[in-house]
Amino acid sequence: MNELIAQSIRRSVWHGWGDPSARRPLSDQGWEELVRQVGADRTVVNPPVPIEEVQLQPSRLDSPVLAALADVVGPDHVHADRPWRVEHAGGKSYPDLHRLRTGDGSQAPDAVVVPGSAAQVAEVLRLCAEHRVAVVPFGGGTSVVGGVGAGAEVSGPDGVSARGRHRAVITLDLRRLTRVVAVDPTSRLATLEAGLRGPEIEQALHPHGLTLGHYPQSHQEATFGGYVATRSAGQASTGYGRVDEIVLGARVVTPRGELVLGGRAPASAAGPRLLDLVVGSEGTLGVITEATVRVAPLPTVKRHAAWFFPTFDAATEALRTLVHSVGHGGMPDVCRLSDEDETRVNLTLAGAAGRRLLRYAALRGTAAPSLLVLVWEGTDGGEVRHRRAVAGRILSRCGGRRLPGEVARAWERTRFSGPYLRDELMDHRVLAETLETATTWDNLRSLHAAVTTAIRSALEVEGRRAIVMCHVSHVYAAGASLYYTFISTEAADPLAQWRSVKTAACDAIVGAGGTITHHHAVGTDHRAYLAAEIGPLGVGLLQAVKDQLDPAGILNPGKLIPDPPGSAPDSAPDRVRDRVRDAARAEA
């Protein structure tokens, strides 16, 4: 039952997602739909350039520094060769992949350093601060917000230049920090090193009858440290909790020394929870080397369910009623509700079975249904059945219509494979990207409408058409997340096209009162919008924290923390910058 979550894959290919041999190509019928819906052309072929053709600047790390780094981590663990530099030249966002596929290696570090212990991390940071070398912490490399690029120009023409302020940039790859420090079944806690990838965590915990329960779509590649550093949430976080809900402590190596936070108690009133400065710090404040998290019993029972609702609005209202009736703890572990567009697209692309479901809905008078997929997990069959039965009664009362559980099992079998499809689409000059937000229940519908419209309007220019679809993937007592996928044919300048959509979506999110990111983090792509969310005083606070821990500013420059208002323009759209400046003036 738990095989998939413990299944390791090899490290990701440099120009796309995961292990290309695991790709499941889109069916002919799927392609027909894409042709019909966005005018994709399967005969257009645009593969990535060979790795030899990726343009790299010469490494600017001089031999004495390289030698000093090698003294710390060992000569086998400092890499300035082409494959290592290219493999660390960005994350997995559309712009990151587009750049690499077209031979742009400007995001590559000058070298990749692979420390073997927290002590080595500390020594590397000391060396880098001394030699003005920037450091980009790197876990699984699956950032989709520009969080791990090392280059001069990240998300806009005037983006902060890491290279400009530093003599060189290294990427600090944490893959060797894979110790399982402690497993405490009594307190249901595990202390794990940062470099463990999702399946490796599960492999370590399953023999104890435990699971982390944290399965983002990047689960097979992403690392434990990355989860903590990005405030991650996984597909089952409605049940098992977001990483910020389950983390109890962390060790963080900073240029000023090691921060050891939490771990003594499940809760405390000993002042502000400094651990929450570390969770979500995205490598800008320190390098998380290990953390202590709550773990859960490995499920021995699973129940699946799927429901149709006449509209997305009716379905979100049903989810709200459900969480308010059963409480957060009584919710299904996985709770995933597609809007009308995503339901239609996914079921259409899913082949004959999917189309049968759509016809079934139409026969029952629902032209554009909204599909809800639920999974309950547990170790007590009676309790799991009870939770499912209670939910079933509530959803039924809210206008839901039950579908075969197989619909949910089908989702589960392919839960980690979605991103592979983007590589195939990019091979044919089709743009595909995702973004997400969250808000309170009272604001969910208007945010959903505003962001959908913004993305569609930005894509459907110059005669192009777009698929814009959305699902709720995380449900809380106070609200829910919204996760968008959009697909269209590439414009002449795909990066400019991507940026126009991203800007439109972010503006809509900020304007309609959502958070700029629910679980993808900030990176470079959302950086300019953070000020609209925490205010100029909040930005100043983050910067003060950074100055305290990283006075030389070597850690992941250009990520997370917006430039102060009035400094050189960054990639923020003017009106967001203006809004922040106005707020600063109003404050002064």
Added chain:
Amino acid sequence: MNELIAQSIRRSVWHGWGDPSARRPLSDQGWEELVRQVGADRTVVNPPVPIEEVQLQPSRLDSPVLAALADVVGPDHVHADRPWRVEHAGGKSYPDLHRLRTGDGSQAPDAVVVPGSAAQVAEVLRLCAEHRVAVVPFGGGTSVVGGVGAGAEVSGPDGVSARGRHRAVITLDLRRLTRVVAVDPTSRLATLEAGLRGPEIEQALHPHGLTLGHYPQSHQEATFGGYVATRSAGQASTGYGRVDEIVLGARVVTPRGELVLGGRAPASAAGPRLLDLVVGSEGTLGVITEATVRVAPLPTVKRHAAWFFPTFDAATEALRTLVHSVGHGGMPDVCRLSDEDETRVNLTLAGAAGRRLLRYAALRGTAAPSLLVLVWEGTDGGEVRHRRAVAGRILSRCGGRRLPGEVARAWERTRFSGPYLRDELMDHRVLAETLETATTWDNLRSLHAAVTTAIRSALEVEGRRAIVMCHVSHVYAAGASLYYTFISTEAADPLAQWRSVKTAACDAIVGAGGTITHHHAVGTDHRAYLAAEIGPLGVGLLQAVKDQLDPAGILNPGKLIPDPPGSAPDSAPDRVRDRVRDAARAEA
């Protein structure tokens, strides 16, 4: 069913707890027990001095500053007279009360300022920064850790002198900030101003069918802002959640401007959660003027249960099994387990019914039982019954023996009245105080033993005897809290006696791996121990945050943030200071 939690009382008397007319004197049998167990002498009478005899320094606020403050808040809301200054001369810890009862008004502010809006708070802070006047934010004034004193010398002979660095000290009483800003039943959120007291919050929410579910023992006096500022937990927080679990956003006026944090979404990955710097900041970073919190349906169904266990160890193991079986969301809302000593003392003091229960346990072979009190609340009778039945089966399997639910109802009826007893004891020169900690399950027994022994050893000197008793009041998947009450006759110097016990207990907590406070906060009393918990780098981080928001250092000086290692000695015991210094050296 919800009358008690909505019942307002008048503002607290200056020399004790709450409304003295609500005191329920200890029974004759109770006194007999105290005489027997600690040698208390009821004929010794030591009442508080009359308010006229409290020694106050002349107010050092000169007329121009007083006039400027009056211009901001109105002349009726600046108070430099004796009653106001004495009423704000400390919180409700034993040392605070002992000082006032014996006429020591050194903790009194030079004036009390009562702003009527967040804008007035901002203007007061501006004025005070300009004139180097320290500001002590004050909600219900129920701090039991020295969090609201305004004086020169707080918890030790070398304590930081607020007066030393500032021309004067005002207390900022937030009682006029009582707006219910918004109630959103759709998202189950409420935005409330800081000055609302517990019962006023409930009075505002009950007409909406909602409750905050936050009932610390200070509920009738404490304020909403105080809850947030101290990272509070209430008696039902196992069910409804601690304040840090339910807070979604806050507005905080700082000397640098207003911080507006959160509120857009139930969860976010938009960088570190700065809101968690505010929660638990104890008035040192800014003045929380309002916050947005999750609220819950007002219960219409309640079920009570009480259980005996043969030992405290067996009972904690049963609670661990329970929370691991039903999950945090399935736990009883109130979950309160007394150790053997507390069970014996409470049941003995409770009169005939209590003693009958002890005899019942003895007849069944349990000489020193451990009593567990549980309350489930909800709006669905079936669900509440289901939760209770599931819990009953588990507790029974774990060796528990069910008692009449009336035992739990009796606890509930007097849930807020415990602290009144201390006033009566102090009238007869009996020392009574509480302190608390929390830890993970694997460490609970050894922490319990270490702290119990430390308190008893510190009290039982010079022929005195002591009652030292403990209960678990908050249960988590990863661990639980421990709450101690200790009683003994006063020594010749009761403050020195108190300090020796407090030091012994805190050393034991730090040494045995507990957190220095689970829900009482840091204030002055735990300040020296915070460094042992967050390390010197963590202390530096807190100070950097403070410097950013409060550059003049006017906000609640001498609270929460320890002095940096190497600075003038404060109230920390030498060995804790040494430990912190050693850690600082190791880091350097």
